[in-house]
Amino acid sequence: MAKDYGEYFNIAHIEPLSHIYGPGDRFVVWFQGCALACDGCWNRDMWSFKSKQLVHRESLLEQILYTPSIQGVTFLGGEPLHQSGNLWWLIRQIRERSNLTIFLFTGYEEDELRQHNHLSNIHQLCDIAAIGRYRSDRRNTNQQWIGSENQIIIFPDESRESIKLQQVNQVEVIIDADESVRVLGFPDEDLRM
Numbered sequence: 001m002a003k004d005y006g007e008y009f010n011i012a013h014i015e016p017l018s019h020i021y022g023p024g025d026r027f028v029v030w031f032q033g034c035a036l037a038c039d040g041c042w043n044r045d046m047w048s049f050k051s052k053q054l055v056h057r058e059s060l061l062e063q064i065l066y067t068p069s070i071q072g073v074t075f076l077g078g079e080p081l082h083q084s085g086n087l088w089w090l091i092r093q094i095r096e097r098s099n100l101t102i103f104l105f106t107g108y109e110e111d112e113l114r115q116h117n118h119l120s121n122i123h124q125l126c127d128i129a130a131i132g133r134y135r136s137d138r139r140n141t142n143q144q145w146i147g148s149e150n151q152i153i154i155f156p157d158e159s160r161e162s163i164k165l166q167q168v169n170q171v172e173v174i175i176d177a178d179e180s181v182r183v184l185g186f187p188d189e190d191l192r193m
C-alpha cells in the first residue's frame with residue numbers, strides 16, 4: 001500500500017538526536033500512517049493517513065545533512081514503506097552525499113517485502129533493517145531494537161555497520177528546555193504512565 005503526498009513526507013515526529021534507535025547518535029524520523037494494524041501496537045496515533053506534518057523531501061534531506069555529530073539516520077513509524085517513493089529517493093541522496101548509515105524499521109514481513117520489490121532496495125541501500133509485525137503474544141522487550149520475538153534484524157551484505165546485538169531494553173528520556181518530557185523506546189508500563 002503506497003500513499004502519495006507528492007514530493008512531501010507525512011511525518012509524525014522527528015528527533016534530531018537519539019541514542020537508542022541504532023548504533024551511535026542518530027537522526028530519527030517517525031512516519032505518519034500505517035495500515036498494518038498490529039495487535040498491541042504502541043503507536044496507534046501514527047495509523048491515520050491524514051496529514052500531520054507535511055515536510056518536503058528536499059527540506060528533510062537538508063535537515064539531516066546539516067545536523068552535526070550524527071552517525072546515522074533511522075526511519076520508523078507508522079510504516080515508512082507506505083511512502084516508499086520518497087523514502088528510497090531520500091536514502092539514495094543521503095548515501096550519495098554523506099557517510100551516514102541507514103536503519104529502517106518496517107512492519108512488513110520478508111515475503112511481503114519481496115513481493116513489493118522492497119527487499120532488493122533494503123539489501124542495497126540500508127545498513128540495518130528491523131523486519132516484521134509487532135505481535136503482542138510474542139512480546140519480548142529484552143531484545144535490542146525490536147519488541148516481539150517474531151521480528152528480525154538483518155545486516156545486509158554491504159552493511160557499513162558491524163555491531164553485536166545485545167539482550168537489552170533501551171529507553172531514552174528527553175527533557176526539553178520547556179521541561180516537557182518524552183519517553184522513547186520500549187519502556188515498561190510504569191515508566192510509560
Ligand code: SF4
Nearest residue numbers: 034037038041078107
Ligand atoms: S507496523 Fe508498526 S506502526 Fe504499524 S501497526 Fe505495526 S507496530 Fe504499529
